[in-house]
Amino acid sequence: MWIVGLAIILGGALNYTLLLDAIDGKLIAEIQQKQLVELRQKAEQLYPGISFIDLVSAKKLYDDKIALFLDARTAPEYQREHISGAINLPIRALVLGDIEINNVLPDKGALLITYCDGGECDIGLELAKELSKRGYNNIFVLGEGYPGWENAGYPMERPEQRSCNYYIMTTYI
C-alpha cells in the first residue's frame, strides 16, 4: 500500500529524533515537561495571582504536615488513586455549590496545594482560582499533579485496591 509506505518514509525522516526519544523511553517525560510549561504560561495569562509549587517543596510541606492537598478531579478518579492524605474537592461540585466549602475548609489562611492529572489538565489551576475568589489566600498549584508525585515515589493511596468491604465503608458510611 503506497500510502502507508510513503507515510512511513516521510514520518520517519521528519520525526527521527522523536522516534529515538520514544524508543529510549524519554518521550513521556518530554511531553509532561511541555504540558507543564504550557500550563504555567496559561496560568500567567489567565490567573496571574496563582503560584505554582515544585514537587520537592510540596513534599517538604507534606512531610512537615503543614499543607493540605486538594484533589480537583472527579470522585471516581480520586478513588482510583490520589496523593496520600489528600481531600477530594471536585471543581465541578464546588462551582455548582454541591460542596459547602466553609465546612470543608474553615480556615481561610490554611496552606493549600491543589492538583489534578498534571500538566495536561487545568482543573487544579481552576480550583486554586475558585478558592482564591472565596477568600483563601495561601494556595499553590502542584503542576506535576499526581503523576509527577507518583513518579517521584512519594506516598500515594489507592482505595480501589483495598478490600471491597473497606471500600464500601469509606465511600458510603
Added chain:
Amino acid sequence: MQLLHNDYLHLAVRLLIGGLFLYAGSPKILDTMGFAASIYNYKLFPSPIIGLTAAFIPWVEVLAGLALILGVKVRGASLLISVLLVVFLILAAISAIRGLDIDCGCFSGVERKANWLAIFEDLTLLGCSFFIFYFDRLRVSPIALIKKRNNPDKKEALQ
C-alpha cells in the same frame, strides 16, 4: 437506492472525508509533539507506541485524504481511513467509559472532547468511509477528468 449510486454524491462524500482528513492531519504534521501529547493523555500507551503513532498517523491521514480528493486508490484510502476511525472509536469509547475529560486530539487547535458525541460523529464518518469503499465510483474525479480531456476518444472506456 439509486441515490447511493450517484456519481456526484460519491464525489461529495469523497471530498468531504478527504478534506476533513487533510485538515485533521496537516496541523499534526506541523506539531508532532502536540499530537504525541494528545495520545499520551489517553493514558493507554507506552512511549514507543506514542512516538510511532505521532510520527506516522498524521501522514497516513494527509495522504489518504489527498488520495480521496484526487480520486487515486480510493478504495485503499477509504479502507485506511476506516481503520483509523475504528481505532479512534475504540479509544474514545474506553475514555468515555473511564470518565476521562480529555481532548480527543482529532483536530489540532480545536477543542473536542473524547466523549459520546465524538463517538457519534466518528460513527457518521465511518459510515461515509464505508460508503466510499463499497460504492467505488470514479467517474467524477480530477484525475478522471484530466484523462478524459487528454483522451476524448476513450471517454466511454473510463466509464
